[in-house]
Amino acid sequence: MTILTSSTVDTPVGAFTVLVDPDGAVRAAGFTTDTDPLLALVHPSLRAPVRALPDAGAATRAVADYLDGRLDALDAVPVRQHTGGEFRDRAWRTLREVKPGQPVTYTGFAELTGRPRAVRAAAAACAYNAVALLVPCHRVLRTDGSLGGYRWGLDVKKWLLGHERRLTTT
Template sequence: MIRYAIDHCSLGWVLAGANDKGLCCIELGDDPDSLRSALQSRFPDTTLEQATDNLGGMLPKVVRFIDGPQSGLDLPLCIEGTVFQKTVWEALRAIPAGETVSYTELAAKVGRPKAIRAVAGACAANRLAVVIPCHRVVRSDGNLSGYRWGVDRKRALLAREASRRAAA
């Protein structure tokens, strides 16, 4: 079972979902209904229950993390995926806020320099928006490419991180 809660954040709406192991899903979207649909699509064989307690206090922490400096989210995480996906996601989490890498560079970082499409696929399979910062991956020419939660959100996250890094 996954319990979830929805709130507004600086990037629109956010859904946080947790199972008995921890936070397993953070989705960004334009409205609560599309977030519920996205959750159902991501976890089609799982019972979903809307939490009435802000997910035991997790949702406000998620919103503060998204809206504030992304220096770490102090919540238990349930990161599930293939060994390759987890390797890519760990490499993503090592990229400092305000920096970007290309898909090619990320593939090299995980020891699979020819697996550029597989790296992009791992980014697309990410269930924890912002916590696993796939928004920090750009095309080889430095331009923004697709982002599961919208290129405008990706642009906003990168601009926010860059300005905070410059101010530090």
């Protein structure tokens, strides 16, 4: 039987929890200590019982490294989401290519996916992203440059963007 490991890391904007499968892929992540809302984000076909451990291996270390200033530390951590749609899969892969300190607009994000007219679908991919931070939907802004929405709160999104900007402009 598959069991997901949950591990929580303290951050300057609150606790951040990952749900990791036995292969080391992150199935859900977010700024919470409660695994129930995270598990609810996971597609039913990828859900499993959860056990809490202080360390979820590479995912936990990568989050700590990101917080310590190695912004590329999250890039190598595998993620596993089920979408049921080719565009959303492409959009999530594309989000992982958006560099820290270089946020894009929803329009720019749609263009990066190769479907410039799919702005609403690009926004939906952000909204349905279960793997916050590792699939960095926080790097997508409204056309006017304002923050827009973020499942974990605009204060968190603002801090993440500021953290990345500080480290990429020094």
